[in-house]
Amino acid sequence: MIDVADEGGLRIVTLNRPHKANSLTADMLTELVRVFAESQSARALILTGAGDKVFSAGADLEEAHAGLATSPLWEQASSALAALPCLSIAALNGTLAGGAFGMALACDIRLSTPAASFFYPVAKLGFLPQPSDPARLTALIGPSRAKLILLASEKLSAPEALSFGLVDRICPPETLLPSARALCATSLAGAPANLHAIKTMIP
Numbered sequence: 199m200i201d202v203a204d205e206g207g208l209r210i211v212t213l214n215r216p217h218k219a220n221s222l223t224a225d226m227l228t229e230l231v232r233v234f235a236e237s238q239s240a241r242a243l244i245l246t247g248a249g250d251k252v253f254s255a256g257a258d259l260e261e262a263h264a265g266l267a268t269s270p271l272w273e274q275a276s277s278a279l280a281a282l283p284c285l286s287i288a289a290l291n292g293t294l295a296g297g298a299f300g301m302a303l304a305c306d307i308r309l310s311t312p313a314a315s316f317f318y319p320v321a322k323l324g325f326l327p328q329p330s331d332p333a334r335l336t337a338l339i340g341p342s343r344a345k346l347i348l349l350a351s352e353k354l355s356a357p358e359a360l361s362f363g364l365v366d367r368i369c370p371p372e373t374l375l376p377s378a379r380a381l382c383a384t385s386l387a388g389a390p391a392n393l394h395a396i397k398t399m400i401p
Contacts (some may be wrong), residue, residue, distance in 0.1 A: 200214065318331075
């Protein structure tokens, strides 16, 4: 349910469970932790989802009720992704919800399709967000807008997410992956050490 395709120095990681809105199980999160940890030699990485409606609905509902909603696996996955020395891009092929927010926030760049929506209803569900998420979200969109999402449980449309700075560009579905690949071109052609040095200079 986690597909990995290597195209030269580009690694594409796909959440492939579209019949369940790409919701994540503990096994899938464990696999993502492993895949990200083993992507140190990639020149660029794209994270996306299968289908044309949902990037990920967050935790699998049955497993969430059994404890997955508060599992440290979410933080482990986003931390492993954030620690990559290469450029990382979240190609959000649809709605982003719940715990899946952490991985999108951990990427360097976020692209979205026009019909996507964004919500992280931890306050409504009685959970805490992943430890790193509030700081990453606040760095992108500011404290008031972070509270709008995390405390007021507001759902954002793709245009709103773009205006907030939560996503960097909106792309038609058919150009989402080509656009992400195009943004990786410099990283694939450049010197990895130099590009990593530039990345570490950006807070």
